[in-house]
Amino acid sequence: MSEAGASPAVNQSAKGVKPMDAIMALCKRRGFIYQASEIYGGINGFWDYGPLGAQLKKNLRDAWWEDMIMRPCWGRKGPNGREVVCVPVETCIIQHPKVWEASGHVAGFNDPMVDCKETKGRYRYDHVMVFVPESGNPGDKPVFAYVGDQPSEAKQKKKAEKTFGSITSVALSSLPKPWDRVIAPDAEKPGSLTEPRMFNLMFDTIPGAIRDEANRAYLRPETAQGVFVQAKNVWDTTRVRVPFGIGNTGRSFRNEVTPRNFTFRSREFEQAELEFFCHPDESQDWYRFWRDFRMEWWKSIGLAGDNLILREHDKDELSHYSCGTSDVEYRFPFTAPGFGELEGIAHRGCFDLTQHQAHSKVKMEYNDTERGELLPNGSRRGERYVPHCIEPAAGLDRGALALICEAYTRDESRPSPEFMKFHPRVAPIKAAVFPLVNKDGMPEMAEKLHTExxxxxxxxxxxxxxxxxxxxxxxxxxxxxxxxxxxxxxxxSLKDQTVTVRDRDSGQQSRMSVDRVKAFLEEKLGA
RNA sequence: GCGGGUGUAGCUCAGUGGUAGAGCGUCACGUUGCCAACGUGAAAGUCGACGGUUCGAAUCCGUUCACCCGCUCCA
Structure with a gap:
């Protein structure tokens, strides 16, 4: 799951934006969300859920599990004309450190790094060299940065020689800042390199009773890698056939530079990720299928208005291995008129499995016996390939926060102006039973209905x-x-065995037989 | 990372050096016959934390933590 952040405004004025202060006050007051360690002054980037929030989030997680794993896509057929098959795994927060080397997460953890604002490239500070004129004085001309033994070296050398004639190379660290004349390795314009910075984006820990730096391990920054490293085990041991998905939910940890915006950017958060494996030829179809379904799914649990958008990434936003990524984004009060990411649906190609294959030396090829040459005996020879992967990766805390923001409603004409318009499927409290007056047999009848x-x-x-x-x-x-x-x-009620039911959103009441209440709720809750 | 703001009861907030307050909510009792009804009463705060000035600090000073807003950043 990437961190695209808020996208630009799209023809929406800021009016009608709900007050975040009031939403946060309600969350505290009613026990949806508390600050973590609040009695000690709180801790930056961490939040706890109270009773209502915990149930809300559970309902969201259950809805994901039901609609992605147990009965994927509500039983509809995939682009291959068959029912969609997904299975779950539950993998550890702490994995072998090499998992994060293979995934690319560890790069830049221990060394100061410079980023390129233009290409989004990130380089070890001490690896970046610069071609400068032999005279040492480039005048007002740009100088050319490169990384040794990379394609950028030859390219930049050619450009530098064209500009200066005879050149020499020096370390980037030897140049005075700001580097506004430095053209980054694969960039076009000068001045795109940031100051060198230490990145500490993964939390680390040291397993083992004796504290030994050599044993350093990391808390996962995403649940996805747990799936990739077990994918081979899943297709070897469970009779699932490509195409199929593996879902994984759980806590992930990122040392966000600036935790902000209530629970939106927390350092500990929960993800619900699906890695869907398919043949490369079918991958584009599956990508579109999942992208459209995930958008439809968020709508189905109550984010139905124009606060929800599906945004296809521009080409220059894509990771180098991805041939398509979309974000489901919600217009939070604090991002309005822009949007914040709830879920990223990425076509990851075979990048991850290939990386793990290279680092672990374990073959990640799948033998697809439904493909390949047809043999005389009617069976297939089979085709071996590294499956491609479509990754719908949702943030459950962000989802819960979006549900809360969407549900928050103020209507001054109501006796109770402030209310939460949760979709029945995610509402933490499904129903309540009241005796109109606490006497004359009403409490007893209410208690009976409540128990039922x-x-x-x-x-x-x-x-x-x-x-x-x-x-x-x-x-x-x-x-x-x-x-x-x-x-x-x-x-x-006592005379004719009827009760009234009041609808939260309209305040309307209607009367029904007490025997019908259960069926009424079953229908409304889809139970 | 930079700048601005805020921090007092569960929530919203008043309180500028001299006894810790209000409204709402919560709880109890009574009343109450469909929309935060009414009456009476109660519980609830080391005034974010630490240090300093002072006879005396919620209030002044310093440090720090947290949250909000704007930039920045978000492998």
Whole structure:
């Protein structure tokens, strides 16, 4: 999952932006999100979920698991005309350090690095050399940076000789800053190199009782690599056939330079990633398939308005190995009028498996017995290849935050102006039961209904009973928690066994037989 | 990383050197017959933390932590 950040405004004014302060206050007040270690003053970049937030996030995670692993894409067929097959794994936060060397994450961890703003290249500071005129004085002409033994060396040398004639090379570190006349290795314009910086983007730790630097390991910065290093085991041991997906969810850790924007950029966060493996020839079809489905999925759980967009990366934004990447982006109050990434869907080609094959010396080729030459006996010879991979990688904390922001609604005309309009599927409290008045047999009948509903729906979320204070306050409390349906037992209920159901969003009430309540909720909750 | 702002009860905030406050929420009792109703009462804060000045600090000074906003950054 990349970090594209907010994209530019697209014809949207900032008006109608919800107040982030009020959303954060509600999150605290109602127990959605607390600051981590709050009693000690908090810790930068870490957040905890309270009871409602934990259930909300669980519902989001469950929805992902159900719709991506258990019944992928709601049972629809993939571009190959067959049902989509996905299996789960659960891999460790700490992997062998070589995993992160192969993935490219470790590069630049221990050494000062310079970045190129133009090409997005990153170089070890002490590896960057510069061609300068032999006289030592380039005047107002640019000088040419390169990295030894890289293609950039010959290219830059040619340009430098054309500019200065006889040249010599010096270390970048010997040049005075700012380097506004330095043309970076693969860049066109001068001045694109940043100051050298130490990057400490992965958290590290030292497994083993004796503290020994040689044992240094890292907390994973993404769950995806756990899938790649086990992909061969999965296709060797589980009878899954390409094309198929492997899902992995869990915590990841990044030492973000600037944690910001509530939980949006946290140092500890949870991902839900799918790596979908397919034949190279089919990869473009699968890429489009997953991109479109993931957008549709986020809409289905309540991000249905124009605050959600699918943004295809420009060519110059793509990683060098990717031939397509899209982001599902949400217009958060703090990114408006721009957007922030919820999920990246990347065509990763065979980059990751090839990298691990090279570093581990373990063949990552898949033997596809549905392909290859047809033999006289009717079977196939089989085709061996490194599968290509489509990666829909979602951030669950960002997803939960988007659900919260989208749900937050203020309507001054309502008795309870502030309420959370969660989609029933993700709402942490699914239903509540109230005795209109706490006497005359109403509490007993309410308790009976509450028990019945709880026994039926506890797997999905809370079913609450509230008999305290006035009926209006109880409705308001449930509105703020985002509970979609409240059932009230009144005097008539005891006579004719009916109850009223109140719809959170409209405030409308209707009466139904108490026997029908369970079926009503089953339908509304899709249970 | 730079600049600005904020930090006092669960939430929103008042309190500029002399007894720690309000509204809302929460809880209890009573009342209450469908939308944050009413009455009475209660609980709840080492004033972000540490240090300094002072007879005395929520208040002044220094340091620090956290959050928000704008730049920067985001392998």
């Amino acid at each position: 509903l709880h026994n039926r729906f506890w797997r999905l979320g809370a079913v609450e009973m509230d008999e305290k204070q006035s009926i209006g306050k109880r409705y308001a409390r449930m509105d703020e928690a985002g509970c979609p349906y409240c059932f009230t037992i009144d005097g008539d």
